[in-house]
Amino acid sequence: MALVTTKEMFDKAYKGGYAIGAFNVNNMEIVQGITEAAMEENAPLILQVSAGARKYAKHIYLVKLVEAAIADTNLPIALHLDHGADFEICKACIDGGFTSVMIDGSHHSFEDNIALTKQVVEYAHAHGVTVEGELGQLAGIEDDVNVAQHSYTDPAQVEEFVSKTGVDSLAIAIGTSHGAFKFKPGQKPELRFDILEEVSRRLPGFPIVLHGASSVIPEFVEKVNKYGGNMPDAIGIPEEMLRQAAQSSVCKINIDSDLRLAMTAAIREHFALHPADFDPRQYLTPARAAIKDMVKRKLVNVLGCSGKA
Ligand code: G3H
Ligand code: 13P
């Protein structure tokens, strides 16, 4: 099995009423934890790399780690650029072996977003790579940009955006947000399913993407704090809401914060129980296992993609 694009994955997911998990990867233990879970569930995967991850681990190391994961598991895996900010980073990833890129023009005007996305699509499609665009803006922190308020996707814009750009999938803003603090303490989590439905009605058969879809499960925040952390109250997107989205036109669900939380809780617990340890293998082993458990939970509870590889 070689790296695959998202095309066939999304066709099957749309028809089958499930979604593919897009998990952020930054190092070997994260790649291994995710792919071990997917192998046990026989699930297709998207492994995504942010600009920050490329800076941290170097492009070539992440590509080689994902290639190793494919050789090890024989799973269909797409390697995707998360939140590409400009044409240059998309081109570097297309030229450097990625099979999918996101061009995030959501911070630009509608017209500029179309022009930028179209430019990336032309280059990507000429190289057999699929492209995700974005309309609307999520609140929260992403690559050092802090957006205070959601700017929900306007369904009236989606047909023009998709037809003028030629994108293969579209990320929309319906109330999810990046990071661990998605709602204010006491606030009831809500998603605008009405917007999702209207977008899907206007784009029949077209794959929709949800960013900022971690659930921030309380037991993990509690574990971080039990073992010396000091995280304030954090609220994520309830798993049942994401499950509902996965059964509709949503074919890709992005998860990063839940993996960070699981990994951090495991490492904190390890050091609390074994304060004298200084062998990285001793604390990265439970960290990798925690990533695996979290991904399994997502594949089963949220995505519904077990057995679909
Ligand atoms: O959307 C943002 C992802 O969680 C990646 O985060 O830019 O800190 O790697 P990062
Ligand atoms: P979370 O912060 O909710 O995990 O979202 C990750 C994401 O959208 C990456 O693009």
Ligand code: ZN
């Ligand atoms: Zn995102």
